[in-house]
Amino acid sequence: QVQLVESGGGLVQPGGSLRLSCAASGFTISSYYMRWVRQAPGKGPEWVAAITRGGSTNYVDSVKGRFTISRDNAKNTVYLQMNSLKPEDTAVYYCNALATTIQGQGTQVTVSS
Numbered sequence: 667q668v669q670l671v672e673s674g675g676g677l678v679q680p681g682g683s684l685r686l687s688c689a690a691s692g693f694t695i696s697s698y699y700m701r702w703v704r705q706a707p708g709k710g711p712e713w714v715a716a717i718t719r720g721g722s723t724n725y726v727d728s729v730k731g732r733f734t735i736s737r738d739n740a741k742n743t744v745y746l747q748m749n750s751l752k753p754e755d756t757a758v759y760y761c762n763a764l765a766t767t768i769q770g771q772g773t774q775v776t777v778s779s
Contacts (some may be wrong), residue, residue, distance in 0.1 A: 668692035668768055670761050675773030678751055686746040686773060688761035696739045699764040702746045704757035704775075712757075715746060716764070729755075751777045 674686040686702070701716040715735040716724045723735050734747040744761055756777050762769035 670770035
């Protein structure tokens with residue numbers, strides 16, 4: 667069964683950190699351009715970070731220097747390390763494989779004091 671399962675979200679204070687995980691099954695993440703996308707309440711989806719098949723990474727400007735995307739091919743898992751979190755980072759975070767319909771169910775990240 668092809669699926670992605672996100673985990674690691676939660677409630678954190680501004681300035682805190684979280685690491686999100688996206689575990690894949692039924693396909694190999696290193697064969698795909700993998701992305702993290704977030705959707706805040708009342709807003710549309712926003713691409714946040716991506717990692718290419720070759721391992722290059724890209725970020726939306728608002729998270730550059732704070733978020734890091736990575737993958738562990740042995741575990742078939744993509745990660746998103748989020749540091750210096752801000753209230754505006756509050757959203758449901760999803761991982762997906764570009765140009766496919768493969769997307770997880772999402773994990774909630776709430777940044778609040």
